Amino acid sequence: YSGFTRIDGKKEAKSIRDEIKIEVSRMNASKNVVPGLAVILVGERKDSASYVRSKKKACESVGIKSVDVCLPEDSSEEDVLKYILSFNEDPSIHGILVQLPLPSHLNEHNIVNAICKEKDVDGFHPFNIGLLAKRGSEPDFVPCTPKGCIELLHRYNVEIEGKRAVVIGRSNIVGMPVAHLLQNEDATVTTIHSKTRNPEEITREADILIAAAGQPNMVRGSWIKPGAVVIDVGINHVQDLNVPSGSRLVGDVCYEEARKVASAVTPVPGGVGPMTIAMLLSNTLTSAKSIHKFQ
Amino acid sequence: YSGFTRIDGKKEAKSIRDEIKIEVSRMNASKNVVPGLAVILVGERKDSASYVRSKKKACESVGIKSVDVCLPEDSSEEDVLKYILSFNEDPSIHGILVQLPLPSHLNEHNIVNAICKEKDVDGFHPFNIGLLAKRGSEPDFVPCTPKGCIELLHRYNVEIEGKRAVVIGRSNIVGMPVAHLLQNEDATVTTIHSKTRNPEEITREADILIAAAGQPNMVRGSWIKPGAVVIDVGINHVQDLNVPSGSRLVGDVCYEEARKVASAVTPVPGGVGPMTIAMLLSNTLTSAKSIHKFQ
């Protein structure tokens, strides 16, 4: 055992944002174009509203134009589609995202599939997911959180090829695409979900463990192979009467236990969260560059 | 250890074909429509030509109309696309497939993606693969070999939920889609490929083992967990000077060793192969029913 690394997503995200800022100015100077991101929020979920605010702020910090549309909880599918179709046509918009989850009366698939794939900066369109899953093809955009996880592994020089990787969670947003990204880099991947028996026996085989179950502190020290690299995607609010707000953010990994076993762990907050937003900015920039043929 | 089952794909495929034949007649009687399958073969590969012949014969046996187009090895992408686009428009054609692999000068993705997704009976279009990979959505068509594997598990009452499944191979045609199908039925899935270290340690954990590597007899008895169910997708021609043709078909699994350890194994030939073709007929019938709104 040769030391422990706290993977600093906040720092890496900052340096990615700095690079994006330079590219945004360069593009503006040369093409007179500012990348534009449209964010659609339906309803009043506090966490969603706060994610949308963070995305807006991050756009501002790098010079990307952001437009957000906040629609009432009881909006119809047609209301939402109307905005998507108009952003699809709008030449000042290069990326479109719909903040998930949507109110339950709306059909997420119909809405996500309406975003034209060239502006699908969240990478959730089935066509882009299909290109991610298929060997020998590349999607226009890779979903932001999974891309952020892999980017952290790259930036910390974690070898992926030939390693055992275990992903806890199989959602469309995190688990499933991160498993494909790891497999595309030649890891041997196992995906765990709520129907998996004895998950800790499987996680203990992982050289790289990605936790994205949304279960506070689920991954204990005993679940981790000594020396493994652990990426904690979970964002969970748990009650804590010792802090003024009465609640505290924790990940899916019990950090204090994990740091004694793993070689590297991402903290929550300050790990995957900031990387997700940096990847969104990066996808938006890539889209604008590609639409305007700017290298 | 309570007995061994040879999974009889030939018999199951026959009974599926019998059901399809009845449905084809019923549809013809009621709608005056015969399902039509177009098969495009480019080049002279002997194995491909033989697969195309089997598909044609199978269509005839159930009353599906088959049209095959055989194009020379040096055909251009445009030559192939011309046929696809015309079949896309042709109301007598309900399924279109391009026999893979294509000659190396042709771009497989451009060609497969040109098939309209409503007639993509091979299920290889990225949009259909994306819908297969995403939770909460269903593709129009599931690829035939993976669907045949799962159908065998169902017909032999093999429990999938909560079981460990290991898939050897991650190709677009077999490994990747079969892994998604198993995961969609709540197995805990690990995918092995050529960069996996110590594959036999992983396969020994599998309650359900799918071998699709194209490596003759790779899976030995010692690779198999006692009582596991083993589906052998491999079709490999190996030299055998004791038979008149000088070569013999073997799977990826060493059947004689496997039958002593596993609870059930598919033979090669007579296992997955006939199921693949039955699933193609089934997808073509489904497509015709859906296009003509016939239940």
Ligand SMILES: NC(=O)C1=CN([C@@H]2O[C@H](COP(=O)(O)OP(=O)(O)OC[C@H]3O[C@@H](n4cnc5c(N)ncnc54)[C@H](OP(=O)(O)O)[C@@H]3O)[C@@H](O)[C@H]2O)C=CC1
């Ligand atoms: N850092 C960031 O930027 C982001 C963080 N997140 C956070 O990541 C976490 C996961 O998000 P998301 O994928 O959207 O969540 P979902 O609820 O959509 O998916 C959770 C997945 O975890 C599985 N799961 C749930 N409980 C268990 C369990 N006890 N054991 C094994 N597997 C389990 C579920 O299995 P099943 O499929 O069987 O139900 C499901 O596949 C959340 O905490 C979320 O807040 C999400 C997005 C971005």
Ligand SMILES: NC(=O)C1=CN([C@@H]2O[C@H](COP(=O)(O)OP(=O)(O)OC[C@H]3O[C@@H](n4cnc5c(N)ncnc54)[C@H](OP(=O)(O)O)[C@@H]3O)[C@@H](O)[C@H]2O)C=CC1
């Ligand atoms: N029964 C039927 O109807 C059908 C049978 N088949 C047969 O199934 C087999 C697989 O076909 P297909 O998927 O098209 O083949 P591919 O060659 O496209 O893919 C083979 C996969 O197996 C992996 N692999 C190869 N060697 C090893 C090894 N030694 N250890 C672990 N993994 C390995 C490869 O890994 P990597 O990705 O790293 O290269 C690859 O993912 C073939 O024998 C084929 O003839 C195919 C289709 C239909």
